[in-house]
Amino acid sequence: MPVESIFPRLEPLLPRVQKPIQYVGGELNSQVKDWDAARVRWALMYPDAYEVGLPNQGVQILYEILNEREGVLAERTYSVWPDLEDVMREHGIPQFTVDAHRPVAAFDVLGLSFSTELGYTNMLTALDLAGIPLVAADRGEEHPIVLAGGHAAFNPEPIADFLDAAVLGDGEEIALAITEVIAEWKDEGRPDGRDGLLLRLAASGGVYVPKFYDVTYLPDGRIQRVAPNRPGVPWRVDKHTVMDLDAWPYPKRPLVPLAETVHERFSVEIFRGCTRGCRFCQAGMITRPVRERSITTIGAMVDQGLKESGFQEVGLLSLSSADHSEIGEVAKDLADRYEGTNTSLSLPSTRVDAFNITLANEFSRGGRRSGLTFAPEGGSERMRKVINKMVGEDDLIRTVTTAYENGWRQVKLYFMCGLPTEEDEDVLAIAGMARRVIQAGREATGRRDIRCTVSIGGFVPKPHTPFQWAAQCDHETVDRRLRALKDVLRSDKEYGRAIGLRYHDGQPSVIEGLLSRGDRRVGKVVRAAWEDGARFDGWTEHFSYERWTAAAGAALAGEPVDLDWYTVRERDEVEVLPWDHLDAGLDREWLWQDWQEAVDGTEVEDCRWTPCYDCGVCPTMGTEIQIGPTGKRLLPLSVV
């Protein structure tokens, strides 16, 4: 069946929309493969605007891995802004890929990468524009398999009605395995239709097919049981873990857009996983164990990626980049290699310790030295013990003092508000910490132009973390504490003007909380909000709290549960959680114990350097910690 490009119909309409370049494709290193030569065709979607979605590592990696295979084709699609959505509806133009502008409905799979739950409504827009029935049960053999991945897919229950399948964990290997299953099923003449394919995927144990599980509820609204409803479907679905990052050195040929995007750099993941054990951090819990990429592979990827892209900046990504066992060598060797080439290096996600200043100095050699970012997360020592963010205030002061002595003028500090057991004084302690930072900077440098920016995010309890049982803090309390902090800083004559405060109000976090820990009943809320116009919920200018509360009120009217039940209610140990049948490898008893220890303020060490504390991941998943040092170094590149 020939699939034609919709571009000739789209092009004359593009002058009517904002930033039309984001819809024309043609990125450097993008590719268009022959449609008819492909046995399996993937449409990969990042359900947010192009400027956010294009740089996404997960999509770029899968795009490249799938397209490298013969007989497999992958194209990308992103959320269109409401102005183009209106134009597309007016002219009957379907959701399209940016590579060859093919209609998304023509593909075998629509794979969505959910970094955040706030992209759920954008998925519904895309399905609707694509002409794919919103509800999975209404789809026929001719429709793509709608498949979710990414961190939010570790609890896909709120969108279970709309998904055919979900995968947990690293996508590289499972995407290829799914491709094989689909190819065989098509080659065999699609036995047993759509359900035949879904059953094959479910039976593999690595793909969650929501429709093959029944959820029953207790009269009080809690879940009674989640159970497979047909033979051959496993009780639990496991996450996927790639065990040798050096064998998967992607992206090799990064996509370079014409349009401006949020990250204009070449990013290399230097390791996956984190065992620091910060209790609020879903990423750290669900990506265990730590698997490092070796210094030599990092060096080769940076070299190739820069040549292929022409980017001027390299980002060394991970959940806590300074923790790589050879980060000092990586930093020094890369800085040596690119000295004098106007290539800058950046290291997002660093922890608070003096070693990071050495790294930062290395990275900014001959370049800018604008600001350093640290994330103490909690304002008081007690709060940091609860969340297991082991940073002493004196350590922080020592670190920033070193930073200021080394020529840095601005320090950015990240915190959260609304953490479990938090009291007003814990948030007000942020002001004290910021004051000491400024004081230390002025003393160290003898200057007055020292700045400190405090950024505060609202805490949202996430599945598969020790805080999955916690009551989320209501938004009124969060807002009150933030206002109090602002007042304290504003009235501080000596330091207040040197301290910047950035925060958002608490309401969006409540909806994120609903979508994070919701069950299948929340699907009705998502749909109602979407029908009422919810789009781009991660964007302040598009988000409407009133729309979501109205949708929750209407959609849950006949249920014994409501918005508060999902968010500000604490769960007890025996309650069946909506994601209990989805296995991130974490032992449930260990999580509960860690939750209890959190309340007591008991800390837990990183298992990379201390004995295993039995979180359960390695034995359950058959994985192990993979860290260096390798003892190798990077050689300078021969000058071009």
Place this chain on the structure above:
Amino acid sequence: MPEGPAPAPVTQRLRVRYAKRGRLRFTSHRDISRAVERAVRRAGIPVAFSAGFTPHPKISYAGAAATGVASEAEYLEIGLIEARDPARVRSDLDAALPAGLDIVDVVPVRQGREGDAPVKPGAFADRLEASEWRIRLDGVAERDAAAAVAAFLGAGAIEVERLTKKGRRRFDVRAAVSALQAEPGELDRRAAEAADAPCAILRMVVRHTTPAVRPDDILTGLRQVADLAPPSPPLVTRLAQGPLDADTGGLTDPLDPDRAHPGRVTEQPPGDDAGAAGGPVLPQSSGAASADVVSACS
């Protein structure tokens, strides 16, 4: 604060004519500037950098066609720390840029005689006195376009209003227009003649004035004098920019004064549907259009 050695000085300056064609017309000026910087790095062209904490490559642009407007004649200047063969720079840079952002011509800036003051910045921009534009109007019959053109040319002054950076302004658009004509859609006369799919092409030479008179403003003027109202967004292409030849009313090549040697480094165009550019409006057009430039009516 970090202090390094002073950046290497510029030893060669190249003037580059480039085109933005087809769907790449939707790039903004900022998009183009990022794409060029990256292409320069990928192509290994030894660009000079400015001094300071955030060194910038020495690439400057002379004006820029608006987002959505295609162009055969955009210009930039690039400073190199080592001299390079302009022909090689043309092909390397062109290969490193996405198809549709195409390098047409590369000419070294002609240095004055020894002892002369170096060419002042801005001097090149001064050569760009006017632009030649082609506007394709789908859904407009040629005779309607021609009637509107006649009314436009016959008017003494035509004031239009537009939001500029300095706020809403009213200005005359007639005086800036030194040539304007209507013609039928060239390559697909059958469609143009069909009653349901008419198409007209406007070609014009417009002087660069302040405030700038854009093709859009001309269309506004045509609407005011003759009710010409295209049903769909017009497709605008800049065919050339350069000094205005008072005798012919056409444009000359702004790079000519820099050509030290007779050997020119110009892209050989694949097709040449802008061949009509050899008409009275544009005697000097080296504005070869690729097949990407849509001239035919759809």
